Amino acid sequence: MKARIYVTLKEGVLDPQGQAIEGALAALGFAGIGSVRQGKVFDIELEETGEPAAERLQSMCETLLANTVIEDYRIEMG
Amino acid sequence: MKARIYVTLKEGVLDPQGQAIEGALAALGFAGIGSVRQGKVFDIELEETGEPAAERLQSMCETLLANTVIEDYRIEMG
Incomplete structure (x- = not known):
C-alpha cells in the first residue's frame, strides 16, 4: 500500500526557510x-x-517523521 | 489566493534522504x-x-522552487 504524509509547520511557528524563498521570489x-x-x-x-x-x-509520524511540538502532519492513504 | 506546490523527485532519481529515513524507521x-x-x-x-x-x-516552479532536471512539481490552487 502506498501512503503520502504531509508535514507542515504549525501556524505561528517561524519559518526562516519559507521567508528565504519569499525573498528569493x-x-x-x-x-x-x-x-x-x-x-x-x-x-x-x-x-x-x-x-x-x-x-x-x-x-x-509521532516518533520520527514529524516534530509534533512545532509541526502538524496529515496522512493520506490510497 | 492560496496555492500549494508539491515538489517530488522524478522516478529513478536516487533519494539518499529517503533511504536514510527508511533505515531509521x-x-x-x-x-x-x-x-x-x-x-x-x-x-x-x-x-x-x-x-x-x-x-x-x-x-x-520552473525558475526557483523545483529543479526540473530531477524533480517533478504539481500545483494545487484553491
Whole structure:
C-alpha cells in the first residue's frame, strides 16, 4: 500500500526557510506574494493495508517523521 | 489566493534522504516498509487569482522552487 504524509509547520511557528524563498521570489521579480511556508512530504510503501497501516503510519509520524511540538502532519492513504 | 506546490523527485532519481529515513524507521522497529521518498511542499499566498496566478506559479516552479532536471512539481490552487 502506498501512503503520502504531509508535514507542515504549525501556524505561528517561524519559518526562516519559507521567508528565504519569499525573498528569493521577490528578488526574481515575482511581486504580490503574501507569504511562503515550506513543508515536507513523504511517500511511503508499506506491506500492511487498512487499519493496521494507518496506526503504523501515525506511529511513524509521532516518533520520527514529524516534530509534533512545532509541526502538524496529515496522512493520506490510497 | 492560496496555492500549494508539491515538489517530488522524478522516478529513478536516487533519494539518499529517503533511504536514510527508511533505515531509521527500520532501526526503530518498523518492519515491512518498501520504500520511502521525500519531497517538499510549499504553501504560497498570492494576490492574483485564476489564470494569471496559475501561470505565475508555474513560472516560480520552473525558475526557483523545483529543479526540473530531477524533480517533478504539481500545483494545487484553491
